Amino acid sequence: MSADEYHRAVPQLQHAASMDPTFFFAPYYLGLAYSLQGRYEAAIGEFRKAEQIEPNAQVAGQLGFLYGVTGRRNQAVARLRRLEARSQKDYVSPYLISLVHAGLDEQDLALGWFARAIRERSASLLWPGAKLISRHLRVGTRLARLLDASGIPR
Numbered sequence: 001m002s003a004d005e006y007h008r009a010v011p012q013l014q015h016a017a018s019m020d021p022t023f024f025f026a027p028y029y030l031g032l033a034y035s036l037q038g039r040y041e042a043a044i045g046e047f048r049k050a051e052q053i054e055p056n057a058q059v060a061g062q063l064g065f066l067y068g069v070t071g072r073r074n075q076a077v078a079r080l081r082r083l084e085a086r087s088q089k090d091y092v093s094p095y096l097i098s099l100v101h102a103g104l105d106e107q108d109l110a111l112g113w114f115a116r117a118i119r120e121r122s123a124s125l126l127w128p129g130a131k132l133i134s135r136h137l138r139v140g141t142r143l144a145r146l147l148d149a150s151g152i153p154r
Helices: 006-019 025-036 040-053 057-069 073-086 094-103 107-119 128-136 141-150
Strands: none
Touching: 006 025, 025 040, 025 057, 040 057, 057 073, 057 094, 057 128, 073 094, 094 107, 094 128, 107 141
16 A cells, blocks of 8 residues: 555455455555545544454554544544553554544644654554654644654655
8 A cells, every 4th residue: 555546455455354354454454545545434444343353552543543533532532541551561653642643633742742753763654554644734844854854755
């Protein structure tokens, strides 16, 4: 899933999901594809399926972001709190926390966590969904510098 051709991945991912409903990556990447297309309700449905197969920080972050951008603030904040609690005992990418803050339109917090993800060289920045953050943060000098440092296309 690259080069902004997310629509091309959808049929293959749907086929993979139909072949094996326990295959985590099919609904996870469908959720990313739908998110990147702005199909947020469809993305939420897929991430919920992925979460039932394998609950993890990546899914929690994606759902937190989606709940934020669709106006479900309480659900987004609940996901954020879960990520913060999880980070006390396991590694949680700062990118995921940044993503939820971006979904909640908390620009300064999102940028701060995004900068931390870059400093830590978080692997999350390499995921196809990493472009979501640049779409939901206001473009300014600080974001431009962070995006240049991260290698994420603007």
